[in-house]
Amino acid sequence: MEKINSVTIVGLGLIGGSIGLQIKKHNWSKTILGVEKNPNHIKLAKQLKLANAFVSLETGIKKSNLIILAIPVDQIKKLLPFILNNIGNHQFVMDVGSTKLSILQAIENHPKRNHYIATHPMWGTEFSGPVAATLESFKGKKTIICDPKQVHHSGLELVRSFYKMLEMEIVYMTTTAHDESVAYISHISHISSFALANTTLIKEKKRKNILNLASSGFESTVRLAKSNPKTWSSIFLENKDNVIKVLDEYIHQLEDFKSKLDAKNARSSLQNFMQNANKIKKILK
Amino acid sequence: MEKINSVTIVGLGLIGGSIGLQIKKHNWSKTILGVEKNPNHIKLAKQLKLANAFVSLETGIKKSNLIILAIPVDQIKKLLPFILNNIGNHQFVMDVGSTKLSILQAIENHPKRNHYIATHPMWGTEFSGPVAATLESFKGKKTIICDPKQVHHSGLELVRSFYKMLEMEIVYMTTTAHDESVAYISHISHISSFALANTTLIKEKKRKNILNLASSGFESTVRLAKSNPKTWSSIFLENKDNVIKVLDEYIHQLEDFKSKLDAKNARSSLQNFMQNANKIKKILK
Structure with missing residues (x-):
């Protein structure tokens, strides 16, 4: 496993x-730099030792082999072109956002597009x-890598190594298939829970x-209604067309x-409906 | 605790x-008689020792202080008048069905109405x-007793003792309030799961x-879609008016x-919707 x-x-x-x-536990990277704009989150992340140091995005870009974007999709879209403008030939950036198409659209013609790996x-x-x-995370679950053919082979290997470290099973698909699939197996579950709670x-x-x-x-059915409104408003809006399609089908099932x-x-x-x-x-198991 | x-x-x-x-574990009754019309269920129930003996309903009525109806509501409605016709002054019958109003309507003018305790x-x-x-059941959960004032005090004490044995917390409400409440906190959860699965x-x-x-x-959101179609078609139809009311509200939330x-x-x-x-x-905890 590449470190x-x-x-x-x-x-x-x-x-x-x-x-x-997880990176710290597996010693996958010598240094873990954190970039975080919420002062309260910085304080908590320091206490919880989620990173070795907290730096500006610019410093993070300068110093790292890999930059991982774990922020809402609307923010990923804003930062990604800037990051691609500033990384070198041996640096890569990946995201872990819940939708992919709108991110891709923001950078698909960028000369360093193949230094970005879309994952979920x-x-x-x-x-x-x-x-x-929590350390009780990722292991044994699936992870998606979108459009692997459009990614530089070193970047792809790096991300594969990352997910191997997390003990996740990689599934490859197109960006379009990803966004449609997650609407059906994740986004609608959240909407059904929020609506049930209300x-x-x-x-x-x-x-x-x-x-x-x-x-x-x-x-069990209402658990997801506790989810973060900011995160999820971003996801639903980024994937609006697919979300409306699955929501229409869901409402149709209920009317039926x-x-x-x-x-x-x-x-x-x-x-028959229930069978x-x-x-x-x-x-499902 | 009365045994x-x-x-x-x-x-x-x-x-x-x-x-x-549970009754066997707590030795709450000397004898447990089982009445079951499905031959396959009798075989399994014997293997699993869920009762001491399997008898006809008539024999069960003759021999027991308490008769517990744990069958679908449409079958409870059919059996309950017959049971009330045949029990003595010191015998009682309770059900554990998921809806209550239609059962009550079937026996509300019966001279032994106060020998029936509606529970859930x-x-x-x-x-x-x-x-x-499973023995991993009931403990620490709520149970509902409907219209306690309409029940003979000895019967009420007997049922209280039964639920004390199960370590459940008793909530009292009217039959009408029960049926409306369960539509909101149980029936709609099941419908949302069945529709999501489809x-x-x-x-x-x-x-x-x-x-x-x-x-x-x-x-988590789709777990209940594994539930039994026969049981649930009966519940939904018995509680149709309330189910339609809550389903309309749920569809309204989704359209919103x-x-x-x-x-x-x-x-x-x-x-705002999600907040x-x-x-x-x-x-919820």
């Missing part, structure tokens, strides 16, 4: 912070910020303590369920 | 079977049948292996989210 001299992590929240902890580790929790960083909270205003009754089933409730053969058509949904058993 | 000589459990699936295991322990898993029965399964037909990417967030995605001030209005949903944090 490096210096890595810069931009953004020391849940994902960036967890990456810092499929791990996260409903918590956020440096205090959410539905029940409205009722709770009238019927106090209704939520006291909630058991593990409710908690509702019309089946009132149909003549309600029992059997509801059962189809049961097929998820075979696919 | 009894004989209890009959009608239906030895996830809930009835788990009740059998707020525990379950996505699994079903005798093999799903949405993603449709996509999976075109984009193979999309589900390989799914992480714990997706699994969708329109916010396209609004001028999309970022801030999506964040409101975040309030669920304070209520």
Whole structure:
């Protein structure tokens, strides 16, 4: 496994912070530099030792073999052209953002485009910020690398080595396929949870303590409603077209369920609806 | 804690079977009789020792202080008048069904109405049948007793003792409040999961292996889609009016989210939507 001299992590929240902890644990890079603009996060990240030192982005770019962007996608789009303008021929930049197409559009004609590796580790929790960083992260999960053919082979090897260190299984796909897929297996889950929480909270205003009754089933479906609004507004807007497509299909399924409730053969058509949904058993463990 | 000589459990699936295991563990009743019409379930329940003996409903009624109905609500409605016709002055019958109003309507003018106790322990898993029965059940969760004032005090004491044995916390409410509340904190969670599974399964037909990417967030929101279609079609139909009301609100929330995605001030209005949903944090642990 290739190891490096210096890595810069931009953004020391849940994902960036967890990456810092893993790199340190595996001694994958001699130095870990942190770039973080939120003063409170810097303070926490220092206490939690998520990086060896905190520097400006410019210093991070100058000193590191690899720059990892673990910030919201709208911020990645803004920083990435600047970073590509300033890195040398043996330096690479990767991101771990949840959507990819709009980032790619921001740099696809850049002369150093092949020094950028678009990745997405499929791990996260409903918590956020440096205090959410954990060593209980990444291992055994899938990670996506988009459009590997457009990346310089040394950069690709470096990122492969990074994900090998995290013990993640790499899946390759196009940027377009990535953004569509995550809408279906991540973004809609979050929307369904946020909407479910709001539905029940409205009722709770009238019927106090209704939520006291909630058991593990409710908690499981509503867990993601605790997620960070800033992070997720960015993700939903970056992936708006795919999100609207899957949301339309989801609403259609719910309308279909509702019309089946009132149909003549309600029992059997509801059962068919649910028997189809049961097929998820075979696919998930 | 009052203990009894004989209890009959009608239906030895996830809930009835788990009740059998708990009664045996705590030695709450000298004898546990099982009534089960599915021959395969009888075989499994015998192997798993969920009851001491399997008998006809008539025998169970003759021999037991308490009869517990752990079968789908539509079957409870059919059996309950027969049971009330046949029990003596010191016998009681309770159910653990997920909806209550339609059961009540079937027996509210019965002379032995006060020998029936409507209850709903707020525990379950996505699994079903005798093999799903487990001692990891009930403890520390809430259970609902409906309309306690309409129940004979000895019957109420007996059922309180039963739930004390299960280490559950009793909440009292009216039948109407129960059915409305469970639509909001249980039934809609299941519908949202079934619909989410179907949405993603449709996509999976075109984009193979999309589900390989799914992480714990997706699994958490879709877990309930593994639930039993027969059990749940019965619950949804029994509680149709409340289910439609909450489903309408849920679809409204999703439509609202969708329109916010396209609004001028999309970022801030999506964040408001999610910040409101975040309030669920304070209520759930």
